[in-house]
Amino acid sequence: MEHIKKAIQIIICCWIVTSCAQEQNPNIIFIMTDDQGYPVVGAHGHPWIRTPHLDKMHAQSVRFDRFMMGSTCAPSRAGIMAGVHSIKNGVTHTIFERERLNLEAISIPQVLNPAGYTSGYFGKWHLGDEGPYQPENRGFDETFIHGAGGIGQTYAGSCADVPGNTYFNPVFKHNGTFVKTKGYCTDILFKSTLGWIQSVKDSGKPFFAYLSTNAPHSPFIAPPKYQKYFEDLGFDSKVAGFYGMVEHIDDSMGQMFQQLEDWGLMENTIIIFTSDNGMTRIGCGLKGFAGRPQVQLGTSKDGNPMMSYNAEMKGLKGTVNEGGVRVPFFVRWDGVIKEGRTVKTVASYLDILPTLADFAGAKLPTTQAFEGRSLKPLILENDPEWEDRYLFQHVTRWKHEADPDEFKWGEYSVRNQRFRLVQGVLYDMEKDPEQNIDVTAEHPELVDSMKNAYEKFWDEARPLMINEEVPLAAEKPFHVDYNAQKASTGIPDWEAPNLKWKESYEGGPTGLDN
Structure with a gap:
């Protein structure tokens, strides 16, 4: 009987330890x-x-x-x-x-x-x-x-x-x-x-x-x-x-x-x-x-x-x-x-x-x-269970001081689980992952839905593009701060942590490790 009690105690202790481990944030x-x-x-x-x-x-x-x-x-x-x-x-x-x-x-x-x-x-x-x-x-x-x-x-x-x-x-x-x-x-x-x-x-x-x-x-x-x-x-x-x-x-x-x-x-x-x-x-x-x-x-x-x-x-x-x-x-x-x-x-x-x-x-x-x-x-x-949704992407990257609205229908894409719409052209990503076949004409309602969803997304995002008209800064903070530190206290060597690490490179650009 005593050995049964001990076994139960061990099981309970293991359960408590496991529960605590599971409750600890990873x-x-x-x-x-x-x-x-x-x-x-x-x-x-x-x-x-x-x-x-x-x-x-x-x-x-x-x-x-x-x-x-x-x-x-x-x-x-x-x-x-x-x-x-x-x-x-x-x-x-x-x-x-x-x-x-x-x-x-x-x-x-x-x-x-x-x-x-x-x-x-x-x-x-x-x-x-x-x-x-x-x-x-x-x-x-x-x-x-x-x-x-x-x-x-x-x-x-x-x-x-x-x-x-x-x-x-x-x-x-x-x-x-x-x-x-x-x-x-x-x-x-x-x-x-x-x-x-x-x-x-x-x-x-x-x-x-x-x-x-x-x-x-x-x-x-x-x-x-x-x-x-x-x-x-x-x-x-x-x-x-x-x-x-x-x-x-x-x-x-x-x-x-x-x-x-x-x-x-x-x-x-x-x-x-x-x-x-x-x-x-x-x-x-x-x-x-x-x-x-x-x-x-x-x-x-x-x-x-x-x-x-x-x-x-x-x-x-x-x-x-x-x-x-x-x-x-x-x-x-x-x-x-x-x-x-x-x-x-x-x-x-x-x-x-x-x-x-x-x-x-x-x-x-x-x-x-x-x-x-x-x-x-x-x-x-x-x-x-996972509800399908539209994911929106745009390359953005228009030139400095350009009007973003001129690029609204440029390099954009809408993706759901099966299809990708790229600048108005629809591809079936399950049947055609390389995007060779235009299936726009076969799914006109989906294309309209994607375009309408994208337009809503853009209209919501447009007022939030807060950096578009910001003037370019006169100074580069990393240059300014680095030069100031170099002139005042110098640039110290980094104290690398003590780790087991095999270096891929030592010395100058021509160096090789062993």
Whole structure:
């Protein structure tokens, strides 16, 4: 009888421990690459890219096979950060002050903070380089960023990174202070993210880490050994840089997973991997914006041609065709997701904030009209009810001081589960994923419905495009602040965290690790 009582006590204790673990809010790590797009993952059918760690994550995750972003960088980031379409938050370009996220927008960390989360942002911000727009003033507790839309970039107005910055040994702004790092940019961003996680993992509070790599964005420079691998196969330097950066990201993902496992964090951490828009045009080797026809980029070591690959889609970054906006979206949660599963339901970047809030047990403020939905049912249930909807996209990117209304019916698209309407032409994405066949005449009522819905969306958004007539700033904050710090206190070396990390690059641009 006594052994039965002990067995019951053990069962009750196990139940209590399990219940407590389930009630604890999960940590969240959100990783987004720049310009990678959907095709450049081995698990997505790519014939020769080597991404074993992403392929493994794909196998272990709930993966959304039809996940849609915006067509370029800052618009996607604005929609993710605020859960509201970019043009309703003033973001209609990547430069010209039109990349600045409305200061009244409520951000992800501001939603998660009341639920007890501490938040860190690492890498490419691209939602405004002026002080009030920076991530430390949008709810993030820790920040480690570069300026503009890329390391070393500078444009008319305020959008600019540190002058002369490079992918090797770059300067970053760490919690408001510029620091000089040693190594390759992607290594540094993964290490800075993991270093912060190391510092907060035992605090008793859940954490939200947003890691936004600048790779594989132009100028397409990979660590030397990754670059050389593809150049030796006949790739030109830009294309070799793009694919080399992707393979290096994959290696970094593998190191990150190992470190999280060593810390015992995998069971209660949601890890999301995605990209900010469709695949880049120049770096991928494809010509034009359509993403076809295929071209030979190099020759494999066994003599086979290495052809370009766009996953049987039309469009690349900068278009509203499927290939311009479709991205990988993997959700791995070892403590809850026991086996991989593919979700075919069309989902949107506007869904990210509501989803994170739902998993975190955070309430969405009623003062902001969030446009997305929580994807939690699609992640945790096999066949949940899901009402179809229209998703709207526009390339925006009209010239500085142009009238947006002149571009209303230009490069726009409306997507539901089955169809995509592109500038008035309808495609059946289930029967014709490459968008070769115009079915507009076969579905006139649907076309009218989509056009009317889009017109309503535009009319609602037009008064909210608050950055259209803003004059270009006379100063570039990253230039001004960097030069002032350099003249007064200097630029200190970054104190890298103590982690197990195999560097991809050491020394100068000609260095190779062992």
